[in-house]
Amino acid sequence: MHHIAKRFPGVHALDDVDFEVRPGEVHALLGENGAGKSTLIKIMAGVHAQDDGEYLVDGEPVEPGSPRAAHAGGVSVVFQELSQVESLSVAENVFFGRLPRTRYGTVDRSTLHRETVRLLHVVGLAIEPTARLGFLSVAQRQLVEIAKALSMDAKVIAMDEPTSALSYAEIETLFSLIGRLTEQGVGIVYVSHKLDELFRICDRITVLRDGRKVGEVRTGEVTREELVRLMVGRRLDSLFPRIERTVADSPALLEVRGLTSAMVRDITFSVRAGEVVGFSGLMGSGRTELARALFGLDRATGAVLLAGRPVPRNSSAKAAVRGIGYVPEDRKEHGLILVSTIRDNITLTVLRGLSRGGQVNRAKERGVARDVIERLRIKARSAEQQVAALSGGNQQKVTLARWLIKEDLKVLILDEPTRGVDVNSKSEIYRLVATIAERGVAVVVMSSEMPELLSLCDRIHVLRDGVLVDEYDHAEATQEKLMTSAIGHALGDG
Ligand SMILES: Nc1ncnc2c1ncn2[C@@H]1O[C@H](COP(=O)(O)OP(=O)(O)OP(=O)(O)O)[C@@H](O)[C@H]1O
Ligand SMILES: [Mg+2]
Structure with a gap:
């Protein structure tokens, strides 16, 4: 992505942002709330069209604002605000809009079932493909979303705060999954506010502040303090100081x-x-x-x-x-x-x-x-x-x-x-x-x-x-x- 700009009424959500991800790399996007991370991801996904700048996959320009073109280019996105159909089954959500068909044009239930079982196994989710999505927890839905991205054989998978609702065990499952994907050459775009995670799994971190790119660093060459200073634009003394209060000895x-x-x-x-x-x-x-x-x-x-x-x-x-x-x-x-x-x-x-x-x-x-x-x-x-x-x-x-x-x-x-x-x-x-x-x-x-x-x-x-x-x-x-x-x-x- 070169010189990407995106304006919404009254805000410059992105201004001249460059971003790239290579095969097998995990590249993080970091920034305060409202910095423009999700907007960049939505441009990757074709949900938004950039106002300015170039978006290329494998050297080929991707038609702006076309989710279909983004998919065809091999880009798959797990969004921050999950967009799933609660009344449909897990399998139907994974293959939404791309249900396997039989020779007669009807939905091929057995392939649908088998493929979903395989993908759920890969993401470590022990539920039935026929379960209604509406009954799942936020964490489970997030994993269904990742299964969906996997089902598209993506070259690039962007994940917008994928762990915000996951438990420790589920986060480990996701990380080992990311490890396997990068070994296969998939590029991962990763958004998270949890710095520990970035240090564990990312190769590079791009920092956005108020819609501008303020830095791009290799994970091994930066400290937490430096990252926070880039994000916020100033030094913070201590991240989470304990706030000392005295509680009166009342009933x-x-x-x-x-x-x-x-x-x-x-x-x-x-x-x-x-x-x-x-x-x-x-x-x-x-x-x-x-x-x-x-x-x-x-x-x-x-x-x-x-x-x-x-x-x-x-x-x-x-x-x-x-x-x-x-x-x-x-x-x-x-x-x-x-x-x-x-x-x-x-x-x-x-x-x-x-x-x-x-x-x-x-x-x-x-x-x-x-x-x-x-x-x-x-x-x-x-x-x-x-x-x-x-x-x-x-x-x-x-x-x-x-x-x-x-x-x-x-x-x-x-x-x-x-x-x-x-x-x-x-x-x-x-x-x-x-x-x-x-x-x-x-x-x-x-x-x-x-x-x-x-x-x-x-x-x-x-x-x-x-x-x-x-x-x-x-x-x-x-x-x-x-x-x-x-x-x-x-x-x-x-
Ligand atoms: N559909 C929209 N219409 C108008 N303004 C928008 C829209 N989407 C995003 N914005 C604005 O664009 C800016 C960037 O938002 P964005 O969602 O990209 O931030 P973010 O970095 O993902 O933040 P967070 O960490 O809170 O998820 C914000 O000022 C936001 O209010
Ligand atoms: Mg966001």
């Missing part, structure tokens, strides 16, 4: 006793006002399910008490009225109204407080929205922009913003609060969560990222197979201890 604000749902069993814990309590555990250990049961989204038995008073069970509406907030893991499905403006999405939870006699004070509303957009560094043209036009990480910040401004909040449940958020904004989100806690809110954080829990939480519980197995005070918690508890035996024991 529990949130008390959970024997909470049991289809996915979690007999969960008992408490959180004091001002305390941040984290939940660690492998994928499938029940983190999200615990959050859902807690907020009343899934049917559960047991008791949830707020300041000693029971919160009516199985009603998220009643939980919200009592001052419980919830930021779900899947922002698209439960979090955001994509076709609405940023302002509407943010102020949704506080409109009542901004109103008088049924009239919303619009000036005040705009002020609140502008303020939190600035504090969270949400990259947008204005508060009136549609959420759908924001980059992935910035959408995540909008879901958080909504709760950060709610004044009568008592409990905040966060499920993967920084998925897809760049390193700099991550530490800002941590600071904001700390600020909320300091106001006396009891915060519950579910996270697959152990550094996140270690930096944010006063105490960390570990979930395994739907039950709480261990609890650590922040002073004694380490990644290794959390991992050991999560898998049930020490690392290296097989």
Whole structure:
């Protein structure tokens, strides 16, 4: 790709960007939220046409803005926001638009089945090809997307934050898959905010900042600090400093006793006002399910008490009225109204407080929205922009913003609060969560990222197979201890 430029109304998403990937190479794209990574990938995929510049595969120009031409050239993309058909089977999604046919023109079910079984095996996904996609987890869907890319015999596979929803084991499977693909000469374009991953699997890293290429480095010749400085344009002292807070020795604000749902069993814990309590555990250990049961989204038995008073069970509406907030893991499905403006999405939870006699004070509303957009560094043209036009990480910040401004909040449940958020904004989100806690809110954080829990939480519980197995005070918690508890035996024991 030479001198690629792409403008959207009001933003120069890409400006004079050069990018190449060679056979057998893993070339990463790194940059803050909104830097232009996904836009470049969408141009590779033919989803967007560049306004300027050349896009070549094997020396041949690829017709701009044509997904078909990109496929024909051998470029396959696993997108950040998965675009799958939930009502279809896994196999039908893998071969969407390219279903194998029999001599009679009907769908060749046996080939479809056999090929899908083979591909699912390659990506390490143990599910039936006939399973409905809608029943799969985000992680599983991501692997289905990779299986789809493999099915096209691609020369280049671009992956836009493929590991953001994968468990440790699944990430290992993906990495060994990437290793095998590069051995066969496939070029990989890899987007991730997780620097550890880039150092492990990438040969080169191209850094984008505000749509411009600010550097291209060989992985072996750069440090984390240098990468972050390139991304952010300045030095950051420490990536995730622990935010020291003192939690008053008060009685529990949130008390959970024997909470049991289809996915979690007999969960008992408490959180004091001002305390941040984290939940660690492998994928499938029940983190999200615990959050859902807690907020009343899934049917559960047991008791949830707020300041000693029971919160009516199985009603998220009643939980919200009592001052419980919830930021779900899947922002698209439960979090955001994509076709609405940023302002509407943010102020949704506080409109009542901004109103008088049924009239919303619009000036005040705009002020609140502008303020939190600035504090969270949400990259947008204005508060009136549609959420759908924001980059992935910035959408995540909008879901958080909504709760950060709610004044009568008592409990905040966060499920993967920084998925897809760049390193700099991550530490800002941590600071904001700390600020909320300091106001006396009891915060519950579910996270697959152990550094996140270690930096944010006063105490960390570990979930395994739907039950709480261990609890650590922040002073004694380490990644290794959390991992050991999560898998049930020490690392290296097989
Ligand atoms: N369809 C669109 N319409 C208008 N603006 C867009 C559109 N898609 C992207 N943008 C803007 O282009 C810029 C680059 O966005 P892009 O999605 O490429 O960022 P990114 O580097 O992938 O960020 P993230 O790490 O958050 O995924 C952002 O300012 C974004 O708001
Ligand atoms: Mg992106």
